[in-house]
Amino acid sequence: MPTPSRAPAPRGWLVKTEPDVYSIDDLKRDRTTGWDGVRNYQARNFMRDEMKKGDPVLIYHSNAEPPGIVGLATVSREGHPDPTALDPDDPHFDPKSDPANPRWIQVELRFKRKFGRLLPLADLRDDPDLVGMPLLQRGQRLSVQPVSPAHLERVLTLAGSPPSR
DNA sequence: GCCAACGTTGGC
């Protein structure tokens, strides 16, 4: 029998940022921002190929005390060239990127909410429901990574937020 | 500040 066509399961994401550089409060202030400066091919490919408008995005503070997940955003614009790679005055300028065929991609994120409390990395590591989450894997340092629906729901529950929407 | 893990670079 024919399988009814069904929308693909919504994908969740997690992005890292150093709060000294750009924090959840900065995103709240700006409301939207181009997630620029990512210079890793795997992370770029997620932004270029897989992050879709409306996808939920967890915001993670790295190099913070303590490090942890601090809030939620959404993809408000899909992959497009990262202007900082083409700007010689920008610290993320990449002279090897051809302006006619830009090498680096960003998405635009829109602030959704800041959690009432930071969810510390150490606590997430201890949560049996989060086993296998890429963030928690040893030596993992991707700054853009997928989050399964189950892990996303668990994080939102820990944050005291509704599991969807 | 230390250092493990990982990605990139470049000599060969």
Add this chain to the structure above:
DNA sequence: GCCAACGTTGGC
């Protein structure tokens, strides 16, 4: 194409 050297990330 191998791999050592180097630079970066990021927790601790």
